[in-house]
Amino acid sequence: MGRFVLSQLRYRKSRTLTLAAGILLAAVSFTLLTSAASTSELRVKRTVAENFQPAYDILVRPSDSFTELERTEGLIQQNYLSGIFGGITRQQYRDIEAITGVEVAAPIANVGFVPPFEALPIDISPYLSDAPESLYRLKVEWLANNGLSRYPDQDAYVYLTRRDPFVKVPNGLYVQRPAGSHRSYEVCNHFYDQQQEYGTAPFRLDRNVELGCYSAVTPQIGGYRVDFGSLRFPNVGTVRAAFFPMLVAAIDPEKEQQLLDLGGAIVSGRMLTSDDGVGDASEGQEVFGLDEFIPLLASTRTYTDEEVEVTVELLGAPTGRELPSRLSRSNAYSFARGLEGREVGSFKLSLKPVYERLLDKMSVAPKEWDVGYPGYWQTSAVHYDVESEASIVPRAVRNPAKVFVNNYYGCCWAPQENRDVQFRKVRGLQANAREGNVPKLVVVGRFDPGKLPGFSELSRVPLETYYPPLVEAADARTGKLLGGRDLLPTLNLGGYVSQPPLLLTTLGGLRALTDSSKFYDASDDAPISVIRVRVAGVTGPDQVSRERIRRVAEEIHATTSLSVDITAGSSPHPVTVELPAGNYGQPPLTVTEGWVEKGVAVRFLEAVDAKSIILLALILVVCSVFLGNSTTASVKARRVEIGTLACLGWPRSKIFAAVLGEVAMMGLLSGIAGFGLALAVIAILSLDMTVLHSLLVVPVAVVLALVAGCIPAWRAAKTVPLDAIRFTTSERLHATRLRGLLAMAVTNILRRPSRTALGVVGLAVGVAALTLLITVNRAFQGVLVGNLMGNFISLRIRGVDLLSAVFVVLLGAGSVADVLFLNLRERAPELVTLRTFGWRQSHLLRLAAFEAFAMGVVGSALGVGIALLVASQIQGFPMGTTAIVALMAFGAGVFVALAASLVPMAKLSELLPTTLLAEE
Numbered sequence: 001m002g003r004f005v006l007s008q009l010r011y012r013k014s015r016t017l018t019l020a021a022g023i024l025l026a027a028v029s030f031t032l033l034t035s036a037a038s039t040s041e042l043r044v045k046r047t048v049a050e051n052f053q054p055a056y057d058i059l060v061r062p063s064d065s066f067t068e069l070e071r072t073e074g075l076i077q078q079n080y081l082s083g084i085f086g087g088i089t090r091q092q093y094r095d096i097e098a099i100t101g102v103e104v105a106a107p108i109a110n111v112g113f114v115p116p117f118e119a120l121p122i123d124i125s126p127y128l129s130d131a132p133e134s135l136y137r138l139k140v141e142w143l144a145n146n147g148l149s150r151y152p153d154q155d156a157y158v159y160l161t162r163r164d165p166f167v168k169v170p171n172g173l174y175v176q177r178p179a180g181s182h183r184s185y186e187v188c189n190h191f192y193d194q195q196q197e198y199g200t201a202p203f204r205l206d207r208n209v210e211l212g213c214y215s216a217v218t219p220q221i222g223g224y225r226v227d228f229g230s231l232r233f234p235n236v237g238t239v240r241a242a243f244f245p246m247l248v249a250a251i252d253p254e255k256e257q258q259l260l261d262l263g264g265a266i267v268s269g270r271m272l273t274s275d276d277g278v279g280d281a282s283e284g285q286e287v288f289g290l291d292e293f294i295p296l297l298a299s300t301r302t303y304t305d306e307e308v309e310v311t312v313e314l315l316g317a318p319t320g321r322e323l324p325s326r327l328s329r330s331n332a333y334s335f336a337r338g339l340e341g342r343e344v345g346s347f348k349l350s351l352k353p354v355y356e357r358l359l360d361k362m363s364v365a366p367k368e369w370d371v372g373y374p375g376y377w378q379t380s381a382v383h384y385d386v387e388s389e390a391s392i393v394p395r396a397v398r399n400p401a402k403v404f405v406n407n408y409y410g411c412c413w414a415p416q417e418n419r420d421v422q423f424r425k426v427r428g429l430q431a432n433a434r435e436g437n438v439p440k441l442v443v444v445g446r447f448d449p450g451k452l453p454g455f456s457e458l459s460r461v462p463l464e465t466y467y468p469p470l471v472e473a474a475d476a477r478t479g480k481l482l483g484g485r486d487l488l489p490t491l492n493l494g495g496y497v498s499q500p501p502l503l504l505t506t507l508g509g510l511r512a513l514t515d516s517s518k519f520y521d522a523s524d525d526a527p528i529s530v531i532r533v534r535v536a537g538v539t540g541p542d543q544v545s546r547e548r549i550r551r552v553a554e555e556i557h558a559t560t561s562l563s564v565d566i567t568a569g570s571s572p573h574p575v576t577v578e579l580p581a582g583n584y585g586q587p588p589l590t591v592t593e594g595w596v597e598k599g600v601a602v603r604f605l606e607a608v609d610a611k612s613i614i615l616l617a618l619i620l621v622v623c624s625v626f627l628g629n630s631t632t633a634s635v636k637a638r639r640v641e642i643g644t645l646a647c648l649g650w651p652r653s654k655i656f657a658a659v660l661g662e663v664a665m666m667g668l669l670s671g672i673a674g675f676g677l678a679l680a681v682i683a684i685l686s687l688d689m690t691v692l693h694s695l696l697v698v699p700v701a702v703v704l705a706l707v708a709g710c711i712p713a714w715r716a717a718k719t720v721p722l723d724a725i726r727f728t729t730s731e732r733l734h735a736t737r738l739r740g741l742l743a744m745a746v747t748n749i750l751r752r753p754s755r756t757a758l759g760v761v762g763l764a765v766g767v768a769a770l771t772l773l774i775t776v777n778r779a780f781q782g783v784l785v786g787n788l789m790g791n792f793i794s795l796r797i798r799g800v801d802l803l804s805a806v807f808v809v810l811l812g813a814g815s816v817a818d819v820l821f822l823n824l825r826e827r828a829p830e831l832v833t834l835r836t837f838g839w840r841q842s843h844l845l846r847l848a849a850f851e852a853f854a855m856g857v858v859g860s861a862l863g864v865g866i867a868l869l870v871a872s873q874i875q876g877f878p879m880g881t882t883a884i885v886a887l888m889a890f891g892a893g894v895f896v897a898l899a900a901s902l903v904p905m906a907k908l909s910e911l912l913p914t915t916l917l918a919e920e
Contacts, residue, residue: 056259057533057538057549057566057567058535058549058552058564059076059532059533059565060530060533060565061087061563062088062563063087063562063563065083065084075595075597076596083379083380083382083424084529085111085112086109086110086527086528086529087529088107088527088530088531089526089528090528092526093531095559095560099555101551101552103534103536103537104532105531106255106256106531106532106533106534107252107531108249108250108251108531109250109507110248110378111376111505111510112429113248113377113378113379114246114248114373114376115243115245115377115414116244116371116373117242118244118357119239120229120239120241120349120354121229121237122156122238125234127312128236129344132163133164133319133323133324134160134317135157135158135317135336135339136160137157137313137336137341138156138157138158138238139310139313140152140153140155141153141308141309141311142306142307142415142417143306143308144305144306144307144417145482145488145582146481146483146485147307147309149586150309151417153240153416154209156212156237157211157212158211158212158214159187159327160214160215160236161215161216164215164324165218166215166222167184168221174187174189174213174215176215178324185325185327187213187328187332190327190328190330190332191209191336210238212224212238214232216233220232224237224238242351242354243491245377246502247499247501247503248296248504248513249504249505251272251505252507253271253273253274253506254274257271259534260453262297264452265448266445266447267447267448267451268446269297269444270445271445272444272445272505273506276295277506277508278292278293278509278511292439292440293441293442294440294505294509294512294513295506295509296441296444296503296505297447297503297504297505298363298443298447298502298503298504299446299447299502299503300447300449301448301450302499303467304351304499305485305488305489305490306490309346309347310347310349311345312343312345313344315341316341317339358371362443363442364442371440373431374438375428376519377427377428377429377493379426380425391578392576392577393578394580395423396421396422396423396580397424399494403427404426404428415492417490417491417495418491418493420583420586421582421583422493422494422495424495424498429520429521430520431519432517432518432520439513439518449500468498468499470486470593470594471496471577471591472487472591472593473589474576474591474592478590481587482589487579511524514527535552535568538568549568573595573596573597574592574595575592575594575595576590576592577590577591577592579591632712645658653717655716656713659712659713659716663713664706664709667701667702667703667706668701670701670705671700760855763855763856763859763863763896764859764863764866765863765866766893766896767863767864767867768870770863770889770893771886774885775867775871775882831844849898856896856898857894859893860889863889864890868882868886
């Protein structure tokens with residue numbers, strides 16, 4: 001028997017190679033497709049495991065802190081922290097700490113924006129004229145958003161004399177006395193006579209026109225001086241009050257240390273401790289009746305995008321004594337304002353030094369502290385309208401100007417940026433006593449947020465205590481407008497991007513800022529804004545860890561009735577925001593920001609498990625049908641041989657063993673060749689498959705060959721000798737006149753119903769598998785896309801999914817080619833006979849093409865029907881996508897059938913007519 005099998009393999013090379021190629025393709029495809037599916041699954045699970053646990057597992061917020069968009073989309077919006085001021089009681093915080101399974105519960109209590117200001121000297125010395133007397137106009141603008149927003153401030157004026165001295169007069173103003181003359185001009189005495197009275201509007205520009213008077217002859221007299229800053233010759237210019245609102249928040253230092261290692265970010269001074277509270281300055285440090293101060297950590301980074309641009313104009317003033325004479329009159333301001341100017345220079349100043357000087361002043365001992373704040377401001381969250389499925393629009397709000405009144409010097413100064421469009425409601429909490437009686441804010445240490453530990457970008461959750469929201473350009477136009485930079489916070493309290501807290505105190509220090517006896521409308525009833533919770537024993541996305549998080553989250557909600565978000569396994573979800581144009585030059589901007597999509601990891605793991613099961617089923621079906629078709633077609637092509645053996649007295653068991661042994665031998669040889677091929681493909685595609693796994697190609701090939709050969713071998717063993725050598729056609733056909741090649745092709749197909757069925761079924765399974773495979777992958781990609789983790793996974797497994805689709809197509813094409821080759825090979829004498837009657841080779845090629853086309857249409861239609869039927873039985877399967885993919889797969893099936901017909905026809909054209917007729 002063994003010699004017979006080997007002789008069949010040796011002397012039937014064409015049939016042997018055809019069947020061996022089929023077994024090889026099926027075995028390698030099965031092994032590689034299962035490896036590809038396993039690779040896809042491993043990569044998803046590995047990525048999820050590496051990025052499952054962010055800075056905290058659970059976010060606890062007040063029950064009313066959700067926006068409409070968060071409820072409908074399941075996202076945690078950026079900027080959320082800046083819009084939550086209180087809502088959680090200290091008792092609720094203690095209750096959360098006491099829950100079993102809570103490893104760290106780190107609270108944040110937003111207080112509000114304190115509005116200190118600092119002197120901003122504007123020195124124009126490099127742009128001065130050498131003229132004996134000159135008058136300058138300084139045009140001041142505050143810039144934000146990469147200079148797109150320009151907020152004009154009131155002009156300042158500077159008078160400089162290089163030949164005349166100044167003298168003092170009893171009212172403290174400067175008088176110019178010309179050299180060699182007893183006459184004086186009160187050049188700085190009447191400039192303010194026409195100015196408006198101080199009002200209650202914080203953005204009045206007509207109440208603060210300034211004139212600085214400088215003399216090179218008497219530099220010690222004159223210059224510009226206010227109680228918060230001064231300039232003296234040779235430094236010539238003016239001084240502006242630069243307000244720098246700073247958000248204050250309270251933390252638990254020990255919990256922040258456990259959660260984020262805040263102490264490792266300290267760059268100067270010391271870390272806060274839980275013992276830090278309201279300090280007592282009663283031991284000889286009392287100032288202005290003050291007996292309290294609050295310890296603070298200050299951020300070294302402001303993240304604000306602010307500059308001041310100054311344009312210097314040399315005014316066309318009269319020469320000689322006329323200029324000081326005109327400036328000494330009561331209409332001096334009207335005179336200076338009406339002069340034409342010539343620009344002699346411009347420059348920009350950063351507000352970073354202003355912030356640094358404020359921190360320096362706040363870092364001294366309480367008795368030397370001189371930074372005042374008459375209250376603080378709180379802001380609401382941003383609310384949105386849905387513009388389309390792809391973008392949202394923040395709702396603009398209107399805050400009355402009186403909200404920004406801060407009672408500095410009995411009036412109302414505020415950053416000019418707050419005149420612009422705002423998206424947050426602003427609420428002011430004024431001190432109920434004079435400025436000196438509010439608790440002083442004393443910086444005991446500084447920290448650099450950039451030194452905090454890094455967390456995975458794919459599972460980043462909001463850490464707005466330390467970083468502002470990341471708002472990036474969403475299109476090329478916005479990117480160009482922003483100069484390739486992110487959209488940063490400004491000093492506009494109601495602006496879209498809010499700054500993070502720049503000053504951190506303790507929950508003990510918080511009591512002084514929420515004391516209603518010190519600040520109107522303040523309350524300490526529920527001062528905590530959010531609580532970030534890390535759950536003990538969480539090691540990854542395993543079922544036990546996920547269950548621990550779920551139970552802790554449920555118990556927090558049951559105990560406190562607060563809103564609870566599980567952030568473990570979440571990922572940033574880019575959201576496109578259409579920002580409207582501002583009132584001061586900023587055009588409409590299209591930006592993206594990474595909101596947090598909850599439950600991403602769990603959804604991915606469920607999807608990859610379902611995908612793996614479906615892919616494995618498709619792989620088994622496709623490979624089995626392909627190999628079964630190949631083996632069946634091969635056995636049918638040998639009906640004469642098998643019938644002859646039966647006539648010679650071979651028993652059925654021997655025929656069965658001979659056919660099965662031949663198939664098994666080809667399976668073994670194909671498996672050995674497939675092992676080498678699998679190693680090459682694995683190396684090229686970087687699949688997660690070991691050499692041991694690659695060796696499985698050999699037993700897989702043998703098993704697939706035996707399984708696929710059992711039924712054909714059994715049918716061969718049952719063959720009756722007369723039936724085996726008898727020409728078979730459909731009994732339903734009857735003689736008819738054929739008109740054209742298409743009719744003949746259809747007749748040929750119907751003449752061989754069993755063979756046709758082999759090709760049709762093989763192609764149908766391939767088309768159905770291709771449709772379902774692409775739809776499964778599209779559905780899986782749909783689960784992934786939309787967030788950073790999903791996009792990352794999608795890029796990593798896209799090649800693996802493509803590999804699966806390619807192999808399914810190859811199996812379908814191989815099935816059709818195999819069946820067509822054996823079918824046409826058996827009909828070769830018939831085709832050669834047609835050649836002898838004058839048919840050209842082109843006629844035969846077209847006849848084969850028509851047969852392949854008809855089989856392709858029938859097989860593809862059947863495959864599409866199978867795919868749609870299977871998809872309709874799977875709950876939640878995307879039927880719309882399946883229908884579109886099915887149409888594409890139908891066309892691909894027809895094309896594959898046509899392409900597959902070319903190979904057998906090319907082989908048949910090489911055979912000699914005499915040989916084929918002799919065989920027949």
